[in-house]
Amino acid sequence: xxxxxxxxxxxxxxxxxxxxxxxxxxxxxxxxxxxxxxxxxxxxxxxxxxxxxxxxxxxxxxxxxxxxxxxxxxxxxxxxxxxxxxxxxxxxxxxxxxxxxxxxxxxxxxxxxxxxxxxxxxxxxxxxxxxxxxxxxxxxxxxxxxxxxxxxxxxxxxxxxxxxxxxxxxxxxxxxxxxxxxxxxxxxxxxxxxxxxxxxxxxxxxxxxxxxxxxxxxxxxxxxxxxxxxxxxxxxxxxxxxxxxxxxxxxxxxxxxxxxxxxxxxxxxxxxxxxxxx
Amino acid sequence: xxxxxxxxxxxxxxxxxxxxxxxxxxxxxxxxxxxxxxxxxxxxxxxxxxxxxxxxxxxxxxxxxxxxxxxxxxxxxxxxxxxxxxxxxxxxxxxxxxxxxxxxxxxxxxxxxxxxxxxxxxxxxxxxxxxxxxxxxxxxxxxxxxxxxxxxxxxxxxxxxxxxxxxxxxxxxxxxxxxxxxxxxxxxxxxxxxxxxxxxxxxxxxxxxxxxxxxxxxxxxxxxxxxxxxxxxxxxxxxxxxxxxxxxxxxxxxxxxxxxxxxxxxxxxxxxxxxxxxxxxxxxxxxxxxxxxxxxxxxxxxxxxxxxxxxxxxxxxxxxxxxxxxxxxxxxxxxxxxxxxxxxxxxxxxxxxxxxxxxxxxxxxxxxxxxxxxxxxxxxxxxxxxxxxxxxxxxxxxxx
Numbered sequence: 179x180x181x182x183x184x185x186x187x188x189x190x191x192x193x194x195x196x197x198x199x200x201x202x203x204x205x206x207x208x209x210x211x212x213x214x215x216x217x218x219x220x221x222x223x224x225x226x227x228x229x230x231x232x233x234x235x236x237x238x239x240x241x242x243x244x245x246x247x248x249x250x251x252x253x254x255x256x257x258x259x260x261x262x263x264x265x266x267x268x269x270x271x272x273x274x275x276x277x278x279x280x281x282x283x284x285x286x287x288x289x290x291x292x293x294x295x296x297x298x299x300x301x302x303x304x305x306x307x308x309x310x311x312x313x314x315x316x317x318x319x320x321x322x323x324x325x326x327x328x329x330x331x332x333x334x335x336x337x338x339x340x341x342x343x344x345x346x347x348x349x350x351x352x353x354x355x356x357x358x359x360x361x362x363x364x365x366x367x368x369x370x371x372x373x374x375x376x377x378x379x380x381x382x383x384x385x386x387x388x389x390x391x392x393x394x395x396x397x398x399x400x401x402x403x404x405x406x407x408x409x410x411x412x413x414x415x416x417x418x419x420x421x422x423x424x425x426x427x428x429x430x431x432x433x434x435x436x437x438x439x440x441x442x443x444x445x446x447x448x449x450x451x452x453x454x455x456x
Numbered sequence: 457x458x459x460x461x462x463x464x465x466x467x468x469x470x471x472x473x474x475x476x477x478x479x480x481x482x483x484x485x486x487x488x489x490x491x492x493x494x495x496x497x498x499x500x501x502x503x504x505x506x507x508x509x510x511x512x513x514x515x516x517x518x519x520x521x522x523x524x525x526x527x528x529x530x531x532x533x534x535x536x537x538x539x540x541x542x543x544x545x546x547x548x549x550x551x552x553x554x555x556x557x558x559x560x561x562x563x564x565x566x567x568x569x570x571x572x573x574x575x576x577x578x579x580x581x582x583x584x585x586x587x588x589x590x591x592x593x594x595x596x597x598x599x600x601x602x603x604x605x606x607x608x609x610x611x612x613x614x615x616x617x618x619x620x621x622x623x624x625x626x627x628x629x630x631x632x633x634x635x636x637x638x639x640x641x642x643x644x645x646x647x648x649x650x651x652x653x654x655x656x657x658x659x660x661x662x663x664x665x666x667x668x669x670x671x672x673x674x675x676x677x678x679x680x681x682x683x684x685x686x687x688x689x690x691x692x693x694x695x696x697x698x699x700x701x702x703x704x705x706x707x708x709x710x711x712x713x714x715x716x717x718x719x720x721x722x723x724x725x726x727x728x729x730x731x732x733x734x735x736x737x738x739x740x741x742x743x744x745x746x747x748x749x750x751x752x753x754x755x756x757x758x759x760x761x762x763x764x765x766x767x768x769x770x771x772x773x774x775x776x777x778x779x780x781x782x783x784x785x786x787x788x789x790x791x792x793x794x795x796x797x798x799x800x801x802x803x804x805x806x807x808x809x810x811x812x813x814x815x816x817x818x819x820x821x822x823x824x825x826x827x828x829x830x831x832x833x834x835x836x837x838x839x840x841x842x843x844x845x846x847x848x849x850x851x852x853x854x855x856x
Contacts, residue, residue, distance in 0.1 A: 191576050191581055191582060192576050192577060195572065195573050195576045199562060199565065199569070199573055202564070202565060202569065203562055203564045203565065270556075270559070270560075271559060271560050271577065272537075273537065274537070274553075274555045274556040274559045275537070275553065275555070275556075275559045275560065275577045275578075276535045276536035276537050276551075276553060277577065450538075450539035451539075453532065453537050453538050454477055454478075454538065
């Protein structure tokens with residue numbers, strides 16, 4: 179494993195170049211370029227501000243609530259769906275050039291990471307400009323949630339990109355799976371509601387609420403929401419202390435690291451056949 | 457013999473390398489297909505079998521063989537693109553594999569961006585690319601187009617740009633596939649010049665090619681692969697000769713014949729004088745075509761003919777016994793007769809010539825037996841004979 183990391187470091191230039199290439203390809207020949215990436219959250223903010231303030235009266239400051247979870251989710255889902263294609267899309271390179279194959283899924287994570295950073299910047303600017311501000315006491319959860327998000331995303335991206343070379347079902351399954359996964363994660367609706375309704379429903383040894391929490395994306399998203407969104411009345415976010423949430427994120431980080439170790443190994447052992455399977 | 461000593465000697469060490477491919481009759485790429493078909497549809501195909509050789513530092517090795525002999529697979533295994541099923545490849549020094557011009561070129565990116573991208577795949581850092589960038593642009597002669605997306609380039613411009621990057625890569629070990637041998641003659645000449653330059657710089661080169669003459673000119677070692685196994689290894693001249701002989705033998709398996717077989721060609725051979733022809737013929741030399749006939753039934757006045765076609769299947773010459781004033785007369789059933797056509801001096805400079813043999817009635821109404829291009833001989837130039845045909849020239853010089 180140490181050898182793989184060292185090898186990857188030697189070839190880091192290809193990784194940067196691929197990320198740069200993807201970003202350029204994405205935005206060249208468009209007049210606004212990377213502004214498109216920023217426009218996405220801006221429009222979201224505007225639309226959901228309108229919807230929540232003017233039409234509905236549900237979650238207060240809904241745009242902030244939505245985007246703090248949605249941006250994290252986007253990093254995960256975009257990495258997975260483009261990661262699944264990463265080896266196939268670069269078949270020509272895989273067949274003709276040597277470089278550590280791990281670079282391909284890592285580059286797709288890198289591209290989504292750049293978008294995540296740009297879009298988060300928009301959100302942060304909005305927080306400041308709108309006068310919503312930060313709850314400094316909770317902001318320290320942000321980097322922990324971010325590490326959990328990145329580790330988990332990388333681990334699962336390795337898995338889908340390796341499997342999709344051999345089983346092209348994965349890309350179709352993934353589209354469906356991400357849809358279900360999205361709605362199983364408290365991004366557009368309140369996590370508190372789920373806790374309220376499922377806590378007493380028993381599923382054998384655990385409650386339905388505990389089963390709901392087995393989804394790592396849920397813990398990660400709640401972490402981001404807690405860090406950025408101020409739940410004034412305590413009826414939006416699930417009732418966890420910050421300490422509990424940090425502990426849960428810690429578990430996700432440890433489990434994701436273990437998963438990353440396994441999926442990386444799987445990816446590496448399968449990558450020996452990539453040039454033939456494509 | 458310490459390991460450290462060997463390290464300096466060898467740049468590439470290939471040991472007992474085998475590579476197995478799974479050939480799926482209908483490649484199952486979905487889970488359902490895999491589950492339903494299990495393993496029954498997969499066949500094993502060994503592209504390489506126990507291949508071992510060394511390439512010393514500064515050496516130039518050519519991999520030759522038929523299509524499908526495993527040359528390119530071997531090159532990809534050395535490059536690390538394919539992992540060997542068994543065996544090991546060890547390699548020292550920075551390596552660049554030129555399997556394709558312009559690997560990683562993206563149509564939406566500019567020429568400049570593609571140069572940097574492509575160079576990084578060939579192992580050049582950004583800093584190193586900066587240093588040779590001007591040279592690359594000058595070499596490609598694309599100065600005004602470097603900030604244009606390459607989707608607007610002509611295919612010729614793309615090849616030039618890819619080639620310019622490839623030759624400015626400066627690795628210690630260079631792997632070159634025959635795809636580089638595409639392009640016009642000027643392009644190939646530049647390619648060969650550049651390979652020579654690499655050799656002078658003491659770089660190690662492994663070359664896959666079909667151009668046997670290039671092998672003899674450029675390399676100091678050659679490996680011939682046949683169905684994934686090492687068939688010959690050693691000096692290029694010897695290996696190339698072995699290769700040529702194998703091609704000749706191999707081609708004998710191609711049989712196309714027809715006829716009613718009242719008389720058949722029982723045996724045929726190409727001779728050099730009285731002995732079997734062994735190797736190429738010199739321009740102006742002699743070749744004898746010997747045909748042994750066997751009559752299954754009584755036949756009156758058969759004619760034996762031969763035709764020559766060159767390597768591009770162009771008809772070159774036809775001759776027969778009647779034109780030469782020879783008559784075979786009446787052949788009774790179960791009798792044999794031998795006909796020899798002595799050709800010479802051979803008016804060809806170089807190339808491969810295919811011999812078609814036939815036995816037919818004088819009026820061509822009956823074809824008894826035809827063997828289409830079953831035999832071949834090769835003419836190989838020696839000395840300063842050049843051109844389309846061999847012309848014996850006597851030179852006189854007089855004082856005036």
